[in-house]
Amino acid sequence: MLWEVDVSPREADADHAARALVAGAAELGIAGCTRARTVAGWLIEGEFSRADAERLAARLLADPVTESFVLGAVGDPALAAGPADLPTPLHVLPRAGVTDPAGQSAAEALALLGMKPKAVRSIRKYWLPALPQADAERLAWKLLASEAIHDVVIGPLALESLAGGRPWTFAQEVVRLEGLDDAALARLSRDRSLALSARELAAVRDHFRTLGRDPFAIELETIAQTWSEHCCHKTLSSAVDHTGPAGEARYDNLLKETVFAATRTIRARLGAQDWCVSVFRDNSGVVRFDGDHDICVKVETHNHPSAIEPYGGAATGLGGVIRDVLGTGLGARPIANLDVFCVGPPDTPAADLPPGVIHPRRLLAGVVAGVRDYGNRMGIPTIAGAVAFDPGYLCNPLVFCGTVGIMPRHSAEAAVQPGDLVVVAGGRTGRDGIHGATFSSEELTSTSESQSGGAVQIGHAIHEKTLVDFVLEAARQKLFHALTDCGAGGLSSAVGEMGAVLGATVDLDRVPLKYDGLSATEVWISEAQERMVLAVAPTDWEELARVAADEGVEATAIGTFTGSGKLLLRWEGRTAGELDCHFLHEGRPRVRLRSQHAAPPEEPARFAAAAGDLGSALLDVLALPDVASKEWIVRQYDHEVQGASVVKPLLGPGAGPADGTVIRGVLGRDRGITLGVGLRHRLGRRDPYQMAAGAIVEAIANVVAVGADPERVALLDNFCWGDTRRPESLGTLVEACRACHDVAIAFMAPFVSGKDSLNNVFAWTDAAGANREASIPPTLLATALGQLDDVRRALTPDLKRPGDRLAIVGLSRGDLAGSQLELTGRVGGGRVPEVDVAACRAVFAAVAAACRAGLLASCHDCSDGGLLTAVAEMALAGGLGAAIDLDAVPADIAAPGAARPLAVAFTETPGRFVCAVQAAAAERFAADLGRRGTPWAWIGTVQEDPVLGITAAGATTTVPVARLARAWRGERSVS
């Protein structure tokens, strides 16, 4: 019997989803949908009587105080009778095989009531007015459902069963490579979504020729996963011949000779003081924290899945990076998350969207909700992030998720022992996420949404939470030798990496499945979420299994790490595939690529004749999407769970924006961890070197601004690029890598981990039938992990006391290309701001010394929107006013007459801070900075009256702080 239970709130005005639906319908121009009601529905299949079903609905599904329910067998007319004037039911169901966390939770709860359902599925049901079918469909697909994961039924449901598939019968598929030429190999790669080049497939063909056979499909899939861009960064680790503005350069391995080399140089210089522990080897980078602990950090991208299904894509992106941290060394406890999104402009007209592209506002709402629901459920505070808006991200949004973890000292090293059991723990395996690794390595097209549904996964945060609890307890008891997460490529990557040297035998039929019907290949490459693979000594297996059971986690031994150097896959004892580990990991043919980069011609700087006064420019800049308040996002994230929060993303009495955020590493101890991010995407197309250098400086400046030690900053790189098969595009990547190398060494800030996402290109056919393509701007996200000796000395930007003096530290230059001011139309052309690493390092040292000496009341980094924006943010955060004199700012600016104050106020020269200094400390502050020779100056005073007074060229403009706050919060009517 298939029962349906429809649960609705008793009070109509508690129906938020209905309100959102009506508002969305109006936005879509669907006139007839002025009312709606929503229902949380449950489909429950099992041998239950009506009385049983009544009992479970009343006891489990509906709240006795606030909700009511309707029960019936599917097809019962009672279920098709809606509220008055709302005759049309519209159902949104998870597609068969898509993870349904609520349905699974309900099934587990039914077991508590002693009921054993065959299947439970959660659905959403909407009661709508009578609407034309086309309008109802548009509502469904634009607002309520995602093609990748949902089915929509308009009208009564007619389902008989939720039953899954039948068990798969073992069969071998041989893929014929012998005799195929390059063209045929390339076609085969495309047809099977392998994302391998003809040259790579030829190497596979030649390898199997020596074995006297063609490969089985499962072997070919394993190779495709292992050799994917996603898993082995083949472009970044290529040999490259580069021609750039700085001349010719020849690399045998680009990444090794730039980013890695910087870290190697820094560690060598630090010698015995080296504080790196494990870099570029494990799932995350590990550095020393205190006497008892190391900390680790990783940032991942999940761009393509999020473009197609924002909610699921972002949630599983976060879930994946949490498992990266959990799977580092012998297991680390995740203690903080960050997220960064790059999306199209929020005011993009719907008519301008290419087919298959989700509107940036809906996309952003979706990815925020995904991070919110996953991160909050995991109980990991989301403490840092950024959102960048640019037309270049319209078709190809970027979603970065990062996690910080903490682990006991001396547990960063892990080694699989021969004879260890291969244990898979956590969620069950389903058909979700097949081909994610190879999909993410290809470009998106307007039909990706319908073609790649299988590559989209839905997360189940509570399975991951219990998995974390289990792994950390097993780690405490030292019950495993090594572990890794099942991410891209699924078991094939996880077991393949762990057994890269020893080899392994895996019995794929033992892997627990969500439903029957998966083939051996599907089991092996599925990217079903919330799974870890552990290497467990046979003597520890019983105890490990007990810990898993105590935490409610499924753990299954599926094979053995053998020591044979072969990866042997079996199904019910029969060989499904056999691969030589050496070939799998070392057999990929290396290529030598050519790259070139020429600086675009420089345009002379232009200043608009009627730029208006500084006050109106400031209000315009504060309201720009990149600068404006992200409070609507921050408040949806639990940024305080775990109780370690010290500097929050929104702070001060006026809840202004933080630079970095700070948490304690260990509750009850005063040593702190801080996270900052840097993104200079608006420079990417103009000067990739300065884009990357600027991003790194911004990330470091963010953590220095809260009081981090600039000599203890670890960096992460996340390169997101367009089609790097083109020499010009690869050329910009090489330039960015060069910047990473140079800047990291200059700051003695080692890169400890990173990730790249290439081929962020979107192809479609426009209305006129022309083939179009859009690529993202070259984008490096730099993340800085800083440390504070004592969080009680942490700095915040909010102004604190009238009478405190304001200083700027660092020299301002007049290069305004790519600035926020440019977006207001007041300036154009000119040069991009260049990083002067020596000057920046001196500024960082000066600010850190003043912080250590306790001289600073407040500190804020000048980044997007420059000096004046920084002062405005400090004022609105503190609820106090300030008087500042721009003529006092140390500046090397050639802008003509009236344009000069505008340039001083809004230039984004990297490596500058605004500091508030108590009057009593002013003399010491001035003496210390004077001794250092760093450019700096007093520029004003904090005042009680909440007004910002700006003096420039002798004239003074005033703006009430309340007005600044309204502009920043998007509450200003357009001026």
Added chain:
Amino acid sequence: MLSPRALVLRAPGTNCDHETAHAFERAGAIAKRVHVRALAAKPALLDDVQIVCIPGGFSYGDDIASGRIFALELALRMGDALHRFRDRGGLVLGICNGFQVLLQAGLLLADAAGRPRAALAHNRSGSFIDRWVRLEVRGPKCMFLTGLDAPFELPIAHGEGRFAARSAADLAAFDAAGQLVLRYTADQAGASTNPNGAAADVAGACDESGRVFGLMPHPERFIDATQHPAWSGRLEAGAAGAGLAVFANAVKAAS
């Protein structure tokens, strides 16, 4: 004198157990985190403790409704043991998800048959919110709130925290009995800080004895001045936050 013992009860998806145990320890208790399966297997664990706390989180994902499955599990598998614990004078504290669980399990504000007379519904805004609120204590009944005479601040972080009584009569009865002990109040500028549309601005409530207490705000997130969003330059780092009193009162009452 022996330190009182606090049992911090966790279920799959509980995620504030570490910091809640830390807050109890800082207040002078010996705190132990115990999985609900372990307690179900051995209800006698309750015999050795004076305080039971159900901390915040998303027990079982809160997928059906917040706290529902955890409450069902408590009621079905260890309801008797918990009632005995309460009846012998044990202290019970439910924070956020724990408050939701206490209501749903009929351990707080229930009728004679154990059916809930109050619930915590979806926030009026329809969304999860993390922010700070200003609170005031009403009446002397709740022993967790002793001495918190002036309005104080704590953070909230929830999607389902809107206090709702089964009927207006129920709400009036709780109020008359002095059980609606913790209310959202106006901030210094006079604006309401009720973050979720709670009836009568209720942020927390206790039973008739004052020894069973549930609240939506998180006292464990303000036991130290540095946890406040405007502490820097305004509060002395290392000073106690207002939330510590909740744990200290429990320790005192249990000693």
